[in-house]
Amino acid sequence: MASLIPLISTRNVRSLNHYFFRAPWPFIKNRTTGLRKIGPVRHEKDKYPGQHREFPEISPLFTTPTETGNDPRLQDYLEVVPTDYLEVVPTGYTDPKTVKEMMPELVVPDLTGFDLKPYVSFRTDIEIEKRRTAYEKKVREKGSEEAADMATAEDERWPPPSMTAKTLFDLYYADEVKASWKKKQKL
Known part of the structure; x- marks a missing residue:
């Protein structure tokens, strides 16, 4: 220079x-x-409505206690849209149609008379072993797993039965097929 x-x-x-x-x-x-x-300090946040036109219209952010309100078109202007509002127009205005399903709702189960356990008991393995040995003994008595399954309740079987196509068929359609087959035999 x-x-x-x-x-x-x-x-x-x-x-x-x-x-x-x-x-x-x-x-x-x-x-x-x-x-x-050195000189006067200029704070841009004090500008009204903004040095670079941050607020194209007079914003509700600038209302003072003495003002009754701004432009009525800005009454629904929200910076953060609540969760119960629908159809947010890109300009920042919201169409105040509340959606009931979007309202946050606290669902708390009634646990009166329910004994809460803070952890799984160390005896769980022992109980599983008892169920397995009892079921194996029943299988040896009856001769096959299917015969043992017929004589054993669902809660006492170990391992629990896997859901296969045959199991589903037995649960939902086997009785109907047997009944219709017997009906045909009688005719």
Whole structure:
């Protein structure tokens, strides 16, 4: 910069050189932030409605206690839309049609008379072993697993029965097929 000073016109003609366009406030040295301009402090947040038109219309954010309200079109303007609102228009306005299913609801089960256990008992393995040995003994008595299954309740079987296509058929359709087959035999 210092080397350009001799090139500045000395004939009292203003040029576009920075030398002729000095800052209105002098700069001072601040230890923590470096150079700092002295002068009026401008807070952009105090601008109304905003230096760069952040708020194209007068926003509800600027209402004061003495004002009765702003533009009625801005009454439904919300920055954060509640969960029970539907059809949010991209301009920020909401159509206040509440949806009942979207309202948060706390569902708490009634646990009166229910003994809560904080952990699984160490005896669980022993109970499983008892059920397995009892079921194996029943299988040996009856001769096959299917015969033992017929004579054993579902809760006492171990391992619990796997859900196969045959099991589903037996549960839902076997009785109907047997009844219709017997009906055909009688005719």
